[in-house]
Amino acid sequence: MKKLIIKSNIVSDDLASFRWNFDLNTENKKYNTVEEAKDLPLAKEMFYLPFIKSVSISKNEMLLERFDIVSWKDVLDEVEKIIEKKLQSIFLDKFKMDEKKENIITLYAESTPNPKVMKFVCNKLLTKKIHEVKRGNSSNESKFINSIFSFDYVDQVFLNDNYISVTLGKKYNWDSHVNNFRDFLKEKLEKEFDFSLVDKKEVEKNNSNNQSLDYVSRQIIKVIDEYVKPSVAMDGGNILFKQYHPKEKLVEVVLQGACSGCPSSTITLKNGIENMLKEMVPGKVETVAAING
Numbered sequence: 001m002k003k004l005i006i007k008s009n010i011v012s013d014d015l016a017s018f019r020w021n022f023d024l025n026t027e028n029k030k031y032n033t034v035e036e037a038k039d040l041p042l043a044k045e046m047f048y049l050p051f052i053k054s055v056s057i058s059k060n061e062m063l064l065e066r067f068d069i070v071s072w073k074d075v076l077d078e079v080e081k082i083i084e085k086k087l088q089s090i091f092l093d094k095f096k097m098d099e100k101k102e103n104i105i106t107l108y109a110e111s112t113p114n115p116k117v118m119k120f121v122c123n124k125l126l127t128k129k130i131h132e133v134k135r136g137n138s139s140n141e142s143k144f145i146n147s148i149f150s151f152d153y154v155d156q157v158f159l160n161d162n163y164i165s166v167t168l169g170k171k172y173n174w175d176s177h178v179n180n181f182r183d184f185l186k187e188k189l190e191k192e193f194d195f196s197l198v199d200k201k202e203v204e205k206n207n208s209n210n211q212s213l214d215y216v217s218r219q220i221i222k223v224i225d226e227y228v229k230p231s232v233a234m235d236g237g238n239i240l241f242k243q244y245h246p247k248e249k250l251v252e253v254v255l256q257g258a259c260s261g262c263p264s265s266t267i268t269l270k271n272g273i274e275n276m277l278k279e280m281v282p283g284k285v286e287t288v289a290a291i292n293g
Contacts, residue, residue, distance in 0.1 A: 018083050043055045153169055240253060
């Protein structure tokens with residue numbers, strides 16, 4: 001748990017500084033009397049010390065000016081203890097509030113071009129590595145994904161970045177399931193998901209880092225990564241380069257998430273990706289085909 005830290009320092013013969021490691025909800029202001037400081041308990045408390053002449057306070061520092069009746073070196077430690085006691089409850093309340101804000105999970109459902117797939121978007125990063133799991137299989141890395149298959153109507157789960165794309169079985173539709181399912185995911189994320197592990201997971205290495213591929217394949221991957229993936233991710237899907245056949249000028253790709261089995265995927269491949277590759281890798285591409293389309 002975060003700890004309150006206060007550092008005191010004698011600035012000059014008359015002034016002492018007291019700094020702390022969080023921000024108060026206050027303006028920079030100087031007080032010359034207890035009456036002026038009546039609305040700020042911390043500053044007001046200082047005037048109960050008979051040697052305090054003025055109090056200047058900001059979000060994380062207080063400057064105290066003394067009357068010439070004591071030396072700062074004689075009273076500095078005692079004043080620091082008084083300030084620490086006064087700040088402790090404020091600090092704890094703020095820390096708890098900040099911690100609560102950090103733990104708030106928001107999750108909203110977003111429809112995709114694939115009527116069988118619903119995209120659930122979280123306000124926090126869920127993974128740095130793509131996970132795609134189909135019913136009948138299980139994830140060795142994610143109990144969270146496996147728990148989603150407790151619903152009979154779930155056929156496939158795709159987890160990427162901050163969203164989860166969930167595919168229904170053939171005889172189901174989302175109309176009667178989306179709200180309950182969203183509530184289930186939200187509760188799972190709030191109570192069981194360990195967000196601290198996300199940053200520790202290795203980022204999945206992309207095929208584009210494979211220098212053993214030929215030059216054209218690397219150019220194709222670059223176009224897919226930079227121009228295609230961001231667009232399909234907005235629809236809850238992903239596309240992976242599989243293989244390039246130079247004689248046929250054929251590019252094979254793998255569709256994932258909402259893209260897999262989507263009725264409009266053929267149109268996207270032909271009118272979008274295929275035309276883009278023809279233009280950006282001229283003379284090398286004639287056809288783009290999904291091996292799982």
